[in-house]
Structures are given as structure tokens and as C-alpha cells.
Amino acid sequence: AQRVTQPEKLLSVFKGAPVELKCNYSYSGSPELFWYVQYSRQRLQLLLRHISRESIKGFTADLNKGETSFHLKKPFAQEEDSAMYYCALRGIGNEKLTFGTGTRLTIIP
Amino acid sequence: GAVVSQHPSRVICKSGTSVKIECRSLDFQATTMFWYRQFPKKSLMLMATSNEGSKATYEQGVEKDKFLINHASLTLSTLTVTSAHPEDSSFYICSALPRGRENTIYFGEGSWLTVV
Numbered sequence: 001a002q003r004v005t006q007p008e009k010l011l012s013v014f015k016g017a018p019v020e021l022k023c024n025y026s027y028s029g030s031p032e033l034f035w036y037v038q039y040s041r042q043r044l045q046l047l048l049r050h051i052s053r054e055s056i057k058g059f060t061a062d063l064n065k066g067e068t069s070f071h072l073k074k075p076f077a078q079e080e081d082s083a084m085y086y087c088a089l090r091g092i093g094n095e096k097l098t099f100g101t102g103t104r105l106t107i108i109p
Numbered sequence: 110g111a112v113v114s115q116h117p118s119r120v121i122c123k124s125g126t127s128v129k130i131e132c133r134s135l136d137f138q139a140t141t142m143f144w145y146r147q148f149p150k151k152s153l154m155l156m157a158t159s160n161e162g163s164k165a166t167y168e169q170g171v172e173k174d175k176f177l178i179n180h181a182s183l184t185l186s187t188l189t190v191t192s193a194h195p196e197d198s199s200f201y202i203c204s205a206l207p208r209g210r211e212n213t214i215y216f217g218e219g220s221w222l223t224v225v
């Protein structure tokens with residue numbers, strides 16, 4: 001079974017401060033990990049995926065297989081980062097995405 | 110970029126009636142579409158996987174006779190909630206896998222269903 005855990009439902013950070021959104025997963029094989037973001041009144045959209053190893057909007061996430069984590073980080077938060085963030089997992093060869101419960105990030109001006 | 114559109118975005122229906130939600134891929138063909146349900150303050154729960162031209166695969170605990178899914182073409186999947194009950198009120202989201210680019214998933218904007 002695959003499971004994604006986001007321990008923080010709400011997270012408030014001051015503008016300019018570092019952000020870290022936690023994500024832990026459970027999967028027996030090699031997973032693909034994703035972060036999705038949903039801005040207010042917009043649809044869910046892909047933020048980044050671990051296989052791309054890219055930085056999007058200043059966010060990065062590193063897959064740590066030892067700790068089974070895929071935390072999302074940004075060194076300096078911006079007001080436009082306020083949104084709902086979902087961590088998601090897909091098993092290799094499996095089309096299904098399993099989502100975490102999401103973390104609502106609020107950036108305080 | 111690729112767009113997935115859901116219609117209606119909001120619908121209110123009476124208990125006992127059926128309501129249909131459409132999910133369309135506007136500028137690509139989708140061999141596979143997914144239907145999710147999101148409860149308040151909860152995660153997205155996968156309901157079923159819909160493949161064009163074949164029966165949908167439902168997740169455990171999802172009543173296939175209640176949530177009818179039809180994927181009649183490569184650009185359209187529909188979810189019909191039959192004999193709707195207030196507990197079916199929820200936010201339903203579809204997503205689609207573009208044919209030839211199955212590593213990318215695009216989401217619809219979601220549909221709010223309220224059963225009164």
C-alpha cells in the first residue's frame with residue numbers, strides 16, 4: 001500500500017523567512033514523488049517532481065529514501081506562495097497518484 | 110499548456126436525483142482519466158480510474174453502481190452520481206493523462222456538488 005503523510009495542516013511563515021513543508025511516504029518499491037500546489041480559486045497544478053531535480057518558483061524538494069521523506073523547501077518565502085500544497089506519490093509503473101492531506105501555507109507580510 | 114475542463118463547476122441537486130459531471134481534455138487526447146473526491150479538510154481520494162473504451166476501475170469502498178463513470182471518447186469522461194444523497198455532497202476533481210505523455214497529469218478545476 002502507498003501512503004503519503006503531511007503532518008502539518010496549517011503553516012504560517014513570515015515573508016522572507018525560510019519555508020519547509022514536510023512530506024513522508026510509505027511505499028515498498030521505488031516511488032515517484034510530486035508536489036502539487038493549489039492557489040486560491042485555481043485548479044491543482046504540478047509544482048515539481050523529484051525526478052526532474054529542478055527548482056520551480058524557488059522551491060526545491062529532495063527525495064530522501066532513508067528517511068522516506070520529500071520535504072518542500074524555499075529559502076525566502078514570498079506572499080504569492082500562500083496556497084494549499086499537496087505531496088503525492090506514484091509507484092513506478094502505476095498510474096495512480098496518492099495524495100497527502102495537504103498543508104495550507106500562509107505567508108505573513 | 111494542456112487544459113482539462115470540468116462542467117458544471119457547481120451543481121445543486123435534490124436527494125434521490127442523479128447528476129452528471131463532465132471532464133474534458135480540451136487540447137489533447139487522454140487515454141486515462143481519474144476521478145477524485147475531496148472531503149472538507151481532507152486529502153483527495155481516488156475514486157476510480159477511467160480508460161477510454163473500457164470499464165472504469167473503482168477503488169475499494171467506492172460503489173460503482175452509485176458513481177457511474179463513462180469514458181466514451183479520448184476527450185471526455187463523465188461521472189454520474191445516481192440517487193444522490195446529502196452525504197454525496199463533496200468536491201469532485203478529475204485528472205487526465207495525455208496520450209503519449211503519460212508522465213504528466215493535468216487536473217480539472219473541480220466540481221462542487223451539493224445535495225439537498
